Amino acid sequence: MIEEAKNLIEKQLKKLNVEKWELLLTKTFTIENQFRGFDLEITRDYEILNYFLRIFVDKNDKMGIGVVQGSTLDEKIINETINSAIKMANLNSSIKYDLISPGSKYPTLDIAENKIISNPFDFIQDISEKLTNIISRYKGVIPTFGKLRAYINDKKLVNYLGLELDSKSTYLFIEYALKAESTNNLAEYWAKSYFKNSDQLDLENRIPKWAKIAKDTLVAKRPQLQKSATVLFPPIVLKDAFTNTIGFHITGKSKVEKISKIKIGDQIASKEFNLTDNGILTGGLRTHPWDGEGTPQRLTKIIENGVFISRIYDLKHAQILNKKSTGNGIRSSNGTIENDFTNLEISPGNTKLSDIISQIKSGVIVEEFSWLNPNRITGDFGAEIRNGYIIKNGEISTPIKGGNLSGNVFDMIKNIEFISIERNFEENTLIPYIVCKNLIISS
Amino acid sequence: MDVNTSKENLITDLSDLVKGINRKEMYIDILYTFERSTGILKTLTDEKLIYHPENAGFVVRCYKKGIWREIATQSLDKLRSIIEKIVKFPIEKGNSIELKNFGAWTCDKEILGEIPLDSIDIEYKYNKIAEIQNKIANMDKRIINPIVSYGDSIIEKVFVNNEGCELYQKYPQIRIFIQPIVKEGNVVDFDYFTKSGQYGFELIENLTEEELRGVVNDSIELLNAKQPPSGKFSVILDPDMAGLVAHESFGHGLEADQVIRKRSYLEKLYNKQVASELVNISDSPVEKRARGSFFFDDDGIKSEKSILVKDGILINFLHDRYTASALNMKPRGNGRREAYNFKLFVRMTNTFFEPKDWKLDEMIHELNNGIILEKGFFGMEDPLGGGMQVTSKKGYMIKNGEKSQILKAITLSGPVLNLLKSIDAVSKGPIELRGGTCGKGYEDYVPVTSGGVYIKVKEAVVGPG
Numbered sequence: 001m002i003e004e005a006k007n008l009i010e011k012q013l014k015k016l017n018v019e020k021w022e023l024l025l026t027k028t029f030t031i032e033n034q035f036r037g038f039d040l041e042i043t044r045d046y047e048i049l050n051y052f053l054r055i056f057v058d059k060n061d062k063m064g065i066g067v068v069q070g071s072t073l074d075e076k077i078i079n080e081t082i083n084s085a086i087k088m089a090n091l092n093s094s095i096k097y098d099l100i101s102p103g104s105k106y107p108t109l110d111i112a113e114n115k116i117i118s119n120p121f122d123f124i125q126d127i128s129e130k131l132t133n134i135i136s137r138y139k140g141v142i143p144t145f146g147k148l149r150a151y152i153n154d155k156k157l158v159n160y161l162g163l164e165l166d167s168k169s170t171y172l173f174i175e176y177a178l179k180a181e182s183t184n185n186l187a188e189y190w191a192k193s194y195f196k197n198s199d200q201l202d203l204e205n206r207i208p209k210w211a212k213i214a215k216d217t218l219v220a221k222r223p224q225l226q227k228s229a230t231v232l233f234p235p236i237v238l239k240d241a242f243t244n245t246i247g248f249h250i251t252g253k254s255k256v257e258k259i260s261k262i263k264i265g266d267q268i269a270s271k272e273f274n275l276t277d278n279g280i281l282t283g284g285l286r287t288h289p290w291d292g293e294g295t296p297q298r299l300t301k302i303i304e305n306g307v308f309i310s311r312i313y314d315l316k317h318a319q320i321l322n323k324k325s326t327g328n329g330i331r332s333s334n335g336t337i338e339n340d341f342t343n344l345e346i347s348p349g350n351t352k353l354s355d356i357i358s359q360i361k362s363g364v365i366v367e368e369f370s371w372l373n374p375n376r377i378t379g380d381f382g383a384e385i386r387n388g389y390i391i392k393n394g395e396i397s398t399p400i401k402g403g404n405l406s407g408n409v410f411d412m413i414k415n416i417e418f419i420s421i422e423r424n425f426e427e428n429t430l431i432p433y434i435v436c437k438n439l440i441i442s443s
Numbered sequence: 444m445d446v447n448t449s450k451e452n453l454i455t456d457l458s459d460l461v462k463g464i465n466r467k468e469m470y471i472d473i474l475y476t477f478e479r480s481t482g483i484l485k486t487l488t489d490e491k492l493i494y495h496p497e498n499a500g501f502v503v504r505c506y507k508k509g510i511w512r513e514i515a516t517q518s519l520d521k522l523r524s525i526i527e528k529i530v531k532f533p534i535e536k537g538n539s540i541e542l543k544n545f546g547a548w549t550c551d552k553e554i555l556g557e558i559p560l561d562s563i564d565i566e567y568k569y570n571k572i573a574e575i576q577n578k579i580a581n582m583d584k585r586i587i588n589p590i591v592s593y594g595d596s597i598i599e600k601v602f603v604n605n606e607g608c609e610l611y612q613k614y615p616q617i618r619i620f621i622q623p624i625v626k627e628g629n630v631v632d633f634d635y636f637t638k639s640g641q642y643g644f645e646l647i648e649n650l651t652e653e654e655l656r657g658v659v660n661d662s663i664e665l666l667n668a669k670q671p672p673s674g675k676f677s678v679i680l681d682p683d684m685a686g687l688v689a690h691e692s693f694g695h696g697l698e699a700d701q702v703i704r705k706r707s708y709l710e711k712l713y714n715k716q717v718a719s720e721l722v723n724i725s726d727s728p729v730e731k732r733a734r735g736s737f738f739f740d741d742d743g744i745k746s747e748k749s750i751l752v753k754d755g756i757l758i759n760f761l762h763d764r765y766t767a768s769a770l771n772m773k774p775r776g777n778g779r780r781e782a783y784n785f786k787l788f789v790r791m792t793n794t795f796f797e798p799k800d801w802k803l804d805e806m807i808h809e810l811n812n813g814i815i816l817e818k819g820f821f822g823m824e825d826p827l828g829g830g831m832q833v834t835s836k837k838g839y840m841i842k843n844g845e846k847s848q849i850l851k852a853i854t855l856s857g858p859v860l861n862l863l864k865s866i867d868a869v870s871k872g873p874i875e876l877r878g879g880t881c882g883k884g885y886e887d888y889v890p891v892t893s894g895g896v897y898i899k900v901k902e903a904v905v906g907p908g
Contacts, residue, residue: 030784032786034786036700036703036704037704037705039509039510039536039537039538040510040536041510041511042510042511042512042513042786043510043511043512043513043532044511044512044513044514044515044786045514045515046500046502046514046515046516046784047516048500048515048517048784049517065491065492066492066494067491067492067493067494068493068494068495068496069493069494069495069498070495070496070497071497071498071499071500071517072497072499072517074447077496077497080496081494081496084494084496084565085494087564087565087566088492088494088565088569091492091565091566091569092490092491092492092569093490094488094489094490142705144701144704144705144706144827145700145704145706175884175885177706177827179705179706179827186708186827186828187827187828188706188827188828190827190884192884192885225673225674227673253489256487256488257486257487257488257489257588258487258587258588258624258626259587259588259624259631261631320488334482334493334495335493336491336493369832370823370825370830370832371821371822371823371832373821373834375852377624377631377632377633378631378632380851380852380907380908381908382834382852382853382854382906382907382908383832383854384823384825384830384831384832384854384856386825386828386830401828401830402830402856402857402858403856403904404673404832404854404856404904404905404906404907404908406673406854406906406907406908407907440673440906440907441673442673442674442854442856442904442905442906442907443856443904
């Protein structure tokens with residue numbers, strides 16, 4: 001189907017004498033089960049073909065870009081679509097840069113699971129049964145709803161220079177809410193995450209943790225007001241703290257747009273903090289041989305010993321800043337290219353999580369916020385604690401819920417007390433547990 | 444409509460596919476959605492023009508013994524074979540909930556706007572957005588990045604089922620978002636302005652100099668904002684923030700799928716006092732030209748206003764076909780999908796506090812030491828626990844009955860029912876609705892508005908946001 005679409009669109013591009021173009025074709029098959037309690041609520045599937053065409057028009061040292069998305073293979077509509085892209089490319093202008101030519105060396109990566117591709121229906125049924133079986137073992141909690149979804153993605157990227165790249169990948173999504181109930185109280189742990197592969201699901205270990213947090217939250221207390229709290233953040237929470245803030249400020253785009261808060265060479269974090277953008281990380285959700293523009297993905301050191309040493313670039317922002325693309329032209333859902341990170345990887349520390357906890361005299365661990373959504377520009381945040389615990393004299397004690405934890409992400413990374421040896425994959429991040437001080441809890 | 448046929452022929456063809464399937468044996472429906480959209484983004488150094496001439500597809504859905512099976516496709520030609528497959532899907536373990544027959548009806552409605560979106564080309568739209576950005580950029584030297592984002596779409600939907608529904612609707616959606624990022628010394632901040640609705644391009648043509656100047660001045664004022672205090676304060680919420688509370692913290696718990704899942708703290712509070720007697724909250728998909736409005740929902744149910752809270756008493760939940768059947772209540776058009784390939788869920792539409800009789804000045808005058816929270820920024824639901832997290836972009840201290848120091852983002856937290864019961868003043872109308880996008884949890888985004896009027900709360904927990 002992809003090949004047929006490619007040939008058809010290329011034919012029309014030739015017919016319309018379009019010189020400079022790039023075409024991304026995607027075919028996504030999705031299968032999902034959703035549950036109401038333990039019961040199946042719906043099974044759904046769909047296969048969708050989309051193409052994203054970018055047409056470039058040179059204007060001396062500038063270049064106009066028109067982006068269109070299509071899905072039908074009707075020749076008349078393809079022609080209209082191409083003409084719209086030409087018109088848009090004639091309207092706007094930005095810096096001129098070269099697209100990727102054939103001949104780059106691409107990493108060989110394992111990004112698709114055969115057991116999903118060969119029989120997605122059976123795969124989803126098997127995991128569904130396993131999930132419900134494991135949950136049913138835990139007394140005192142019941143699921144209120146759940147989603148389990150598998151994606152199979154085929155991609156083809158071609159351009160006028162003769163580049164032709166293909167890939168097939170798979171990934172998974174799970175969302176589940178486990179409820180605990182007493183006479184006067186309700187509590188839940190609401191889990192949701194994308195996973196690169198089925199090994200990462202680790203349901204035998206993951207579900208007991210969900211169940212424990214849900215049950216503990218039933219007896220949770222509101223935390224007390226603290227003006228300088230020490231907080232242990234697990235990887236799942238740090239993902240939300242870092243991706244929208246640090247993940248943006250390390251881009252070439254943020255510098256060009258005059259929004260970046262950080263400068264190369266500055267000490268922006270505690271000395272133990274090391275961050276890489278790792279586009280070839282085994283198990284990373286955004287691991288892929290090439291980025292949205294066809295540049296090979298790679299590993300780029302960003303922060304070393306707390307010092308900001310390098311930015312990440314797509315083709316456009318690399319050109320503006322006289323650098324080379326680092327494989328960070330990420331294709332957005334509407335077909336445009338965003339200068340964004342691939343997988344953020346933070347190096348492990350040298351202390352075990354259990355030893356870290358034992359060294360905290362007074363603090364809290366936040367297992368989940370309602371929504372940790374820091375201000376992208378400033379890094380400020382404030383979020384309600386959904387599930388957490390007090391840490392007292394080196395031990396995890398009373399569960400907490402409620403209250404508002406606030407701070408600033410850029411200040412947080414300067415105030416790191418501990419980084420754990422243990423790390424977890426959380427979508428397109430691989431992050432340890434981190435303890436930060438000087439945060440505010442309102443209650 | 445881009446299926447090479449007229450809407451009349453499409454409705455007839457789709458109806459023919461489902462009408463032979465015995466309703467007593469199963470329920471089946473087909474939804475076709477078509478969307479043509481344009482996006483323009485202009486920032487300091489970036490320009491993006493995006494055109495999607497057609498995002499179109501069908502979803503066929505069948506219900507038997509408590510379980511749904513659905514398949515989405517982009518191809519009209521595949522519908523017959525999908526229906527043959529879907530009606531045979533095996534039920535190993537279902538439930539006894541019978542889907543009620545909500546009856547046949549027809550609909551053929553269209554909204555165009557004064558300047559229909561497809562009557563002007565992208566060049567004109569682009570130039571207009573560039574002109575707006577240029578105006579803003581030149582308003583103050585402290586603007587380091589004038590961001591203007593524009594989006595429009597024309598949406599068409601056809602719905603048929605084996606109860607005899609034959610429905611068609613077409614409406615535009617348009618939205619502009621302006622965010623001047625400003626800097627002075629090392630301080631960087633921004634405010635934003637957004638306008639949206641089911642209008643044509645007149646929404647952009649009618650933007651005023653005052654509106655543009657206003658968002659620039661508001662951004663610059665934030666350069667002097669201080670961190671808000673933490674703790675319990677008397678607060679006033681502007682319509683935007685009040686709407687966020689009504690929608691995020693309260694409304695999600697009224698979505699009856701959460702009730703059926705036993706995941707709503709409001710389940711046991713039906714017909715009980717949940718708010719102060721001054722409080723009336725509604726959800727209405729029939730608000731004229733509002734972003735969350737439509738003539739029928741993706742379940743084929745006719746849109747109607749739902750009064751959710753009347754004089755502080757919870758009197759309604761929000762429903763789709765399934766939840767209305769299971770709870771023996773009336774659906775009023777709250778079954779919505781993000782797109783044809785997304786699942787249908789019970790969703791809000793335009794959700795707001797109804798007006799009462801206070802003036803804003805009087806409400807401010809009443810406070811000796813309080814905070815007014817302005818410009819809703821974001822919020823998150825907690826349908827099971829009734830917790831609240833809603834964050835404003837800014838606020839002001841109120842000292843001795845007067846607005847004083849401007850404050851940075853403020854988060855409201857604590858149980859939402861405590862806040863609703865603590866409301867002691869509600870302002871006059873007219874209601875103000877702010878357009879946004881709502882997720883069910885972390886996905887399935889649909890256009891909505893929320894708002895209403897100013898509300899005053901005796902005591903609420905605030906902290907930096």
